[in-house]
Amino acid sequence: MKIQRVDAFVIRLPFRFSFGHSIASRAYSDNLIVRVELEDGSVGFGEGIPREYVTGETIDGALADVSTFAAKLRGQEVGDFHGVKQLIHDLAIEEGLEQRRSGAAFCAVELALLDAFGKSFKTPVALELGEIQQESVQYGSVIPFGNKKIMVALLWFYKLWGFKTVKLKVGGTLEDDLAKLKTVRQIMGEDAIIRVDANCAWDVEQTLAAADKFEAFNVASIEQPIKAEDIDGLSKIVANVKQEIVVDESLCTLADAKELIAKKACGAFNIRISKVGGLLLAQQMAQLARHSGLGVHMGAQVGESAILTAAGRIFAAIEPPCKNYEGSNNSWLLQQDISRENLTVSLRGKGNIKLADGLGLNILQNRISGLTRKQMPDAHATDKVSLPK
Numbered sequence: 353m354k355i356q357r358v359d360a361f362v363i364r365l366p367f368r369f370s371f372g373h374s375i376a377s378r379a380y381s382d383n384l385i386v387r388v389e390l391e392d393g394s395v396g397f398g399e400g401i402p403r404e405y406v407t408g409e410t411i412d413g414a415l416a417d418v419s420t421f422a423a424k425l426r427g428q429e430v431g432d433f434h435g436v437k438q439l440i441h442d443l444a445i446e447e448g449l450e451q452r453r454s455g456a457a458f459c460a461v462e463l464a465l466l467d468a469f470g471k472s473f474k475t476p477v478a479l480e481l482g483e484i485q486q487e488s489v490q491y492g493s494v495i496p497f498g499n500k501k502i503m504v505a506l507l508w509f510y511k512l513w514g515f516k517t518v519k520l521k522v523g524g525t526l527e528d529d530l531a532k533l534k535t536v537r538q539i540m541g542e543d544a545i546i547r548v549d550a551n552c553a554w555d556v557e558q559t560l561a562a563a564d565k566f567e568a569f570n571v572a573s574i575e576q577p578i579k580a581e582d583i584d585g586l587s588k589i590v591a592n593v594k595q596e597i598v599v600d601e602s603l604c605t606l607a608d609a610k611e612l613i614a615k616k617a618c619g620a621f622n623i624r625i626s627k628v629g630g631l632l633l634a635q636q637m638a639q640l641a642r643h644s645g646l647g648v649h650m651g652a653q654v655g656e657s658a659i660l661t662a663a664g665r666i667f668a669a670i671e672p673p674c675k676n677y678e679g680s681n682n683s684w685l686l687q688q689d690i691s692r693e694n695l696t697v698s699l700r701g702k703g704n705i706k707l708a709d710g711l712g713l714n715i716l717q718n719r720i721s722g723l724t725r726k727q728m729p730d731a732h733a734t735d736k737v738s739l740p741k
């Protein structure tokens with residue numbers, strides 16, 4: 353089965369409210385959508401979210417990367433799903449994804465290929481990438497950086513919805529963070545798992561001071577306390593605090609993962625499918641973590657559409673259980689999503705894993721065309737692919 357064409361779209365998904373942390377606040381997300389068409393007419397869609405402070409990519413840089421990947425994929429032929437995995441694996445090696453920060457672009461292309469071939473070969477991607485380990489995901493919730501009134505309202509909502517884990521964005525003054533933690537513990541109760549994410553806001557000394565005070569609130573983990581590139585600082589923190597140190601901004605590539613392991617610079621990885629270059633690279637990264645005795649958290653980027661949510665569910669289905677799962681906030685955050693299926697997290701933080709061909713979604717192509725801000729048509733095709741209006 354031959355790859356006929358590869359097109360890319362940048363769509364803007366407006367949020368219902370703005371979402372902030374210590375680095376940025378946003379009211380919409382610009383997502384990269386890749387559409388792969390095979391010679392039998394099967395069409396697959398993939399998604400990635402290029403963000404400079406997360407994946408190290410700009411939108412235009414990611415589009416240029418997709419164009420490079422597409423040039424190598426067009427006309428390639430594979431006979432079975434094993435061939436699809438080999439094609440993706442070889443492209444990742446050839447394009448230097450081991451150390452190159454092109455995760456969102458690669459992810460969008462990878463997911464589109466998996467989806468298209470899954471549909472063509474009539475097989476769910478999850479069954480081709482691993483063995484099913486669990487049939488539903490237990491998501492945790494996230495409290496954005498912001499004012500206290502909104503935080504309290506969200507906490508009550510999360511509690512009533514039945515979430516067992518809350519991750520609080522911190523990085524204001526230590527007094528503010530402690531006051532917030534007190535409120536989180538009061539509302540969520542003693543049994544809730546509380547995690548914090550500082551999104552690089554502190555230095556080593558501030559982290560050590562905060563970690564010491566956070567013990568009173570039984571904080572399970574501290575995510576990315578300091579600058580992404582300060583790996584030695586992270587090692588020092590790991591050696592001196594009780595909480596698990598989770599790396600996120602420091603972890604984009606397999607080379608990052610290996611360095612973090614070698615330098616004992618974390619206790620767990622926060623693996624986000626779009627950040628690390630798709631499902632196959634995410635699986636390799638999780639394997640590296642587990643072989644080194646590190647924990648695995650499955651993260652999400654703010655503003656993921658159903659495509660990345662579906663990819664997250666597949667990762668959750670086929671990997672041994674992670675310590676925490678994030679994402680699946682689709683219709684809570686997005687004014688509109690792009691699939692017929694609604695993958696928004698259910699009561700008690702649950703997300704069911706349903707197996708259907710490809711990524712298991714029916715994409716609303718008219719939505720994509722309505723939301724498109726930029727299009728990169730297949731360079732070799734004579735026509736611009738026109739999605740139904």
Ligand SMILES: [Mg+2]
Nearest residue numbers: 549575576600
């Ligand atoms: Mg984070």
